[in-house]
Amino acid sequence: MQDIQNVPIDIQTSKLLDWLVDRRHCTLKWQNKVQQIREKINQALQDMPEHEDIRNLLSGTYINYFHCLKIVEILRGTEAATKNLFGRYSSQRMKDWQEVIYLYQADNTYLAESGSLLMRSVSYEIPALKKQMARCQQLAEESERRAEECVQGAAEQREQYYSSCKRYGITGEDIRRELQMLVCDVPSSLRKVGADTAGLLPAIELYQACVSFVCESSPEQALPLICHVQKKGDTTVYEWRSGEVPKTVERPELKEAEDLSQHAVEGEIDWGDIGVTTETVTSEDIDWGIVSEATGADGIVWDIGETSPDEIISVVEAGHDVPPGVARGTDALTILESTETRNLFVDELMELEVFLSQWLQDLDSDADIVTVTQFQTAPVILQGQPREKVMAMLSNVRDLIGRLTDVKMRHLFLILASPRYVDRVTDLLGQRLKQAELLERKREAWLERGKSAQEERESLEPKLQVLQERSRELQKQIEAELSLRYNNRPVKLIGTGL
Numbered sequence: 001m002q003d004i005q006n007v008p009i010d011i012q013t014s015k016l017l018d019w020l021v022d023r024r025h026c027t028l029k030w031q032n033k034v035q036q037i038r039e040k041i042n043q044a045l046q047d048m049p050e051h052e053d054i055r056n057l058l059s060g061t062y063i064n065y066f067h068c069l070k071i072v073e074i075l076r077g078t079e080a081a082t083k084n085l086f087g088r089y090s091s092q093r094m095k096d097w098q099e100v101i102y103l104y105q106a107d108n109t110y111l112a113e114s115g116s117l118l119m120r121s122v123s124y125e126i127p128a129l130k131k132q133m134a135r136c137q138q139l140a141e142e143s144e145r146r147a148e149e150c151v152q153g154a155a156e157q158r159e160q161y162y163s164s165c166k167r168y169g170i171t172g173e174d175i176r177r178e179l180q181m182l183v184c185d186v187p188s189s190l191r192k193v194g195a196d197t198a199g200l201l202p203a204i205e206l207y208q209a210c211v212s213f214v215c216e217s218s219p220e221q222a223l224p225l226i227c228h229v230q231k232k233g234d235t236t237v238y239e240w241r242s243g244e245v246p247k248t249v250e251r252p253e254l255k256e257a258e259d260l261s262q263h264a265v266e267g268e269i270d271w272g273d274i275g276v277t278t279e280t281v282t283s284e285d286i287d288w289g290i291v292s293e294a295t296g297a298d299g300i301v302w303d304i305g306e307t308s309p310d311e312i313i314s315v316v317e318a319g320h321d322v323p324p325g326v327a328r329g330t331d332a333l334t335i336l337e338s339t340e341t342r343n344l345f346v347d348e349l350m351e352l353e354v355f356l357s358q359w360l361q362d363l364d365s366d367a368d369i370v371t372v373t374q375f376q377t378a379p380v381i382l383q384g385q386p387r388e389k390v391m392a393m394l395s396n397v398r399d400l401i402g403r404l405t406d407v408k409m410r411h412l413f414l415i416l417a418s419p420r421y422v423d424r425v426t427d428l429l430g431q432r433l434k435q436a437e438l439l440e441r442k443r444e445a446w447l448e449r450g451k452s453a454q455e456e457r458e459s460l461e462p463k464l465q466v467l468q469e470r471s472r473e474l475q476k477q478i479e480a481e482l483s484l485r486y487n488n489r490p491v492k493l494i495g496t497g498l
Contacts, residue, residue: 008490016115030112037103044096049078065110066477072097114478121471122496129464136457143450150443157436169408175426186412190336194234203393207355209381226348234334238327246327349401356394363387472498
């Protein structure tokens with residue numbers, strides 16, 4: 001019997017109420033009695049003395065039977081003056097709380113309520129607080145991560161902004177003004193290209209000699225536009241077409257190319273027939289899809305189809321009323337200013353580049369071109385070209401192609417064609433800065449959100465500690481009460497996680 005007395009009684013906390021009812025410690029209708037007791041407690045709380053222990057006792061938890069015992073014990077001291085000769089208290093406060101104790105002890109209602117409170121605390125209230133604290137911690141960490149992403153995003157936007165400015169050849173301090181100032185350098189740059197074309201004479205002569213020997217055609221038919229610029233520089237289109245220097249030059253006014261200005265900044269630019277790989281202004285490609293029809297004065301419908309943007313800019317004016325010797329419209333532009341002739345000029349440069357590249361490749365091959373039977377009777381110019389000289393010719397050609405087709409020069413051509421293009425570029429680059437500023441504001445919002453979540457978590461932590469402490473205390477009180485009913489045999493409530 002002594003050994004059995006020392007064996008603890010283990011009770012699963014989640015089944016405590018069923019255990020109490022099954023062993024007839026409590027009745028099934030204990031909840032109805034608890035409702036009456038709660039009404040009595042609410043009435044008694046309306047008249048309580050100012051006492052620090054009572055104030056601490058009533059804060060932070062649900063009042064149960066054991067709290068009522070402590071309140072009665074405190075009232076024994078505060079209400080001692082109301083005690084009569086028979087040892088009874090005339091104080092209504094004491095009478096109210098003594099009645100509460102009596103109602104609790106009837107049918108061991110306090111055991112059932114205490115067990116219910118412990119189960120609710122262990123199964124719901126404590127896990128809910130822990131879960132809420134975990135959510136706050138997760139939100140704080142996520143906010144920190146999002147804030148860091150905003151910092152990185154803002155830095156990327158600013159980097160792209162300055163990278164785009166560098167590609168345009170500006171600093172980015174005043175985008176519109178800097179882009180407009182760049183246009184001032186275009187005429188001098190084109191004149192320099194036209195002047196440097198004079199250095200292509202050896203390459204032109206080599207190409208014409210090869211065409212004349214192999215194709216038996218007139219050398220003048222090869223590279224006509226390059227030959228013209230090589231001899232006379234960047235003349236007007238009128239002089240190129242007519243062979244005469246114009247007496248009067250009436251340059252056309254710049255016209256808006258709205259379709260171009262809308263699309264050129266936002267996507268891939270089609271540079272017409274110059275034959276080079278397109279450059280992208282931004283990271284997104286677009287489909288120009290420009291299809292239009294124009295009806296001429298003679299009633300003929302001209303289907304433009306998928307016309308390149310540069311061809312849209314090129315405005316061919318009717319020349320029926322142009323007097324002789326007057327360069328008007330696009331004829332008044334220089335060869336390198338006009339989109340049509342500039343594209344033709346670049347095409348011829350690329351034709352010459354391909355020829356020189358192939359010639360250099362043949363020179364580097366095992367079978368020298370001079371040893372081929374076909375070239376044994378070729379002119380001296382085709383047989384005596386050293387490799388270094390051909391490389392120099394090719395370098396000059398590629399330099400001119402690069403100067404006319406690099407990204408910066410293309411943008412300058414677009415600015416010349418449409419002032420609205422400047423607005424589009426300005427808006428696009430401005431959007432990058434605005435996006436960076438927006439991300440920086442979002443970063444501040446995420447930091448504030450994370451701070452609030454962390455503060456909420458810190459405010460919940462003391463509540464959780466109080467609830468856990470009170471629950472452990474209630475657990476020990478229930479175990480002690482049940483132990484008295486089994487001759488002080490140890491009782492353990494298991495599964496509380498406290």
